[in-house]
Amino acid sequence: xxxxxxxxxxxxxxxxxxxxxxxxxxxxxxxxxxxxxxxxxxxxxxxxxxxxxxxxxxxxxxxxxxxxxxxxxxxxxxxxxxxxxxxxxxxxxxxxxxxxxxxxxxxxxxxxxxxxxxxxxxxxxxxxxxxxxxxxxxxxxxxxxxxxxxxxxxxxxxxxxxxxxxxxxxxxxxxxxxxxxxxxxxxxxxxxxxxxx
Amino acid sequence: xxxxxxxxxxxxxxxxxxxxxxxxxxxxxxxxxxxxxxxxxxxxxxxxxxxxxxxxxxxxxxxxxxxxxxxxxxxxxxxxxxxxxxxxxxxxxxxxxxxxxxxxxxxxxxxxxxxxxxxxxxxxxxxxxxxxxxxxxxxxxxxxxxxxxxxxxxxxxxxxxxxxxxxxxxxxxxxxxxxxxxxxxxxxxxxxxxxxx
DNA sequence: GACAAATGCTACGGGGTCGAAGTAATTTGC
DNA sequence: GCAAATTACTTCGACCCCGTAGCATTTGTC
Numbered sequence: 001x002x003x004x005x006x007x008x009x010x011x012x013x014x015x016x017x018x019x020x021x022x023x024x025x026x027x028x029x030x031x032x033x034x035x036x037x038x039x040x041x042x043x044x045x046x047x048x049x050x051x052x053x054x055x056x057x058x059x060x061x062x063x064x065x066x067x068x069x070x071x072x073x074x075x076x077x078x079x080x081x082x083x084x085x086x087x088x089x090x091x092x093x094x095x096x097x098x099x100x101x102x103x104x105x106x107x108x109x110x111x112x113x114x115x116x117x118x119x120x121x122x123x124x125x126x127x128x129x130x131x132x133x134x135x136x137x138x139x140x141x142x143x144x145x146x147x148x149x150x151x152x153x154x155x156x157x158x159x160x161x162x163x164x165x166x167x168x169x170x171x172x173x174x175x176x177x178x179x180x181x182x183x184x185x186x187x188x189x190x191x192x193x194x195x196x197x
Numbered sequence: 198x199x200x201x202x203x204x205x206x207x208x209x210x211x212x213x214x215x216x217x218x219x220x221x222x223x224x225x226x227x228x229x230x231x232x233x234x235x236x237x238x239x240x241x242x243x244x245x246x247x248x249x250x251x252x253x254x255x256x257x258x259x260x261x262x263x264x265x266x267x268x269x270x271x272x273x274x275x276x277x278x279x280x281x282x283x284x285x286x287x288x289x290x291x292x293x294x295x296x297x298x299x300x301x302x303x304x305x306x307x308x309x310x311x312x313x314x315x316x317x318x319x320x321x322x323x324x325x326x327x328x329x330x331x332x333x334x335x336x337x338x339x340x341x342x343x344x345x346x347x348x349x350x351x352x353x354x355x356x357x358x359x360x361x362x363x364x365x366x367x368x369x370x371x372x373x374x375x376x377x378x379x380x381x382x383x384x385x386x387x388x389x390x391x392x393x394x
Numbered sequence: 395g396a397c398a399a400a401t402g403c404t405a406c407g408g409g410g411t412c413g414a415a416g417t418a419a420t421t422t423g424c
Numbered sequence: 425g426c427a428a429a430t431t432a433c434t435t436c437g438a439c440c441c442c443g444t445a446g447c448a449t450t451t452g453t454c
Contacts, residue, residue, distance in 0.1 A: 004279065005362050005364050005365045006280050006282060006363065006364040006365065007279060007280060007364070007365055007368060007369075008280075008365060008369040008373050009366075009369045009373065010364065011351065011354075011355065012369070012373060015351075017266050021266075022329070022333055023338075025337070025338045025344075026333035026334075028337075028348065028351075029333075029336065029339070029340040030332075030333070030337045031347070031351045032340050032342070032350055032351060033240050033244065033340065035350070035358070036233060036236050036240060036354065037237060037240075038282075038354075038363055039358055039363075040233050040234060040237040041282055041363075042358060043229075043230050043233060043234075044234070047230065057410075059410080069218075076432085077432075077433065078431080078432060078433080081432095081433095082201065082203060082204060083203050083204060083205075083207060084207070085238055086411095087411080087412055087413080088432075088433065088434085089412055089413075089414090089433090089434075090411055090412060092433065092434055093410080093412090093434095096434095109432095112419080112420075112431095112432085113418080113419055113420085113432095114418065114419045114420065114431065114432045115432060116432075116433065132219070135227075136226075137223075139226065140222075140224075140226030140229075140230060141222045141223050141226055142226070143229050143357065144356065144359075144360030145353070147221075147222075149356070150225040150228070150229050151225065152349075153229055153232070153354070154208065154225075154228045154232045156342070156346055156349060156350045156353070157232040157233065157235075158206065158232065159346070160236055160239075160341050160342055160350070161206075161208075161236055162341075163342070164239045164340075164341060166202065166235055166236075166239045167202050167204070167205055167206045168202045168203065169206075171205060172206045175204055175205035175210075176205050176206065176210050176213065254439090254440070254441095273402085274402075275401080275403080278402095283442095284441080284442050285403065285404085285442090286403090286405090286406095286441080286442050286443075286444090287440085288403085289404055289405090290404095290442085291440095293404095294440095306402095309401095309402085309450075310402095310448080310450085311402045311403070311449045312402060312403080312449090313403065
């Protein structure tokens, strides 16, 4: 769907309504959610338009991009599921489609027969890079905001995500440093269970 | 799906990869998009869990909440489509379901036979308010961040959305001031066409 | 007033996603 | 060393969303 401007700023309008009918804390929280929602819609729309040009949905692109990026040419499906927060059944479907298009290949895990690895093909790598290049030029480089404000925004959202336990704050730094160590893990799971309900 | 922490901060990890393989502008833009995406996932997940308790999807809740909020008890389907950025066919579907549940009623527009109004029922109002109350307590009031940071975040996102032409910046203020004037408009459309491609 | 264009909505059909249940392999506990 | 619990993935079925095409009405143009 093409993107037409809404007739007014829905976030600000809602916020005023909330302030009248509910309490200020709820109003600011609602405003955060609504602002994130509408920003997401704005951006995902542009992203979808690009990935579609390359024959991919965003979900499929995302998986392919990680496979293309990672030092290891293959990742376990469960790693994909946990990291990209895609339900297992959806990962299965995504890999099915990518396999149909010969962008990815299923490979048995060397030491754990339960586990399946997704391995990117040469063709897949080519498609991923072309799509990324296109995304960079068409969307990412022309997101609004100054460089300084982009940084501020990303930091605020990082804090929001950290507080919401969106990622494992304790382990994150260590994992990011050792970028190469993501794939081959025989166990694949975090060694200490996070206490999420 | 329950929400388990990802093993690391995917935004930061991606940003580093981008800085190595692509240019800094693309990296910061990608980080903005990814941060918005993951924040959206985090929040929409919580919101969905709440609305489901009340027998609604988020899309249906959103429509119902606007109907419950607006001074006018009815809105045109096209207004809903434009404002909440929901494709017309989807609005039809949403109203169908809400009608099935007796939360909303279709009413012919008094002066334009093409147009249909959605009017909230007493039952609909009750469900909407209960769901909103629940959302406030369960999600909105406990979004992270200090009040100051929430404001800063919402402002940054407003700028992002404005630059992306997510809403009609010129008219927005005027429309928001006259909150009551949204519904009954016989024409329903903006009087000057925004120059969107 | 008549015809073309624009607007508002709906019917149809398909694609993407995902919860739940099932299968297979591995790890844990005793 | 074996049963129970856990982990990894897939199958199935369903729901939600939405692009497309189409119909009805209104508006614009002459």
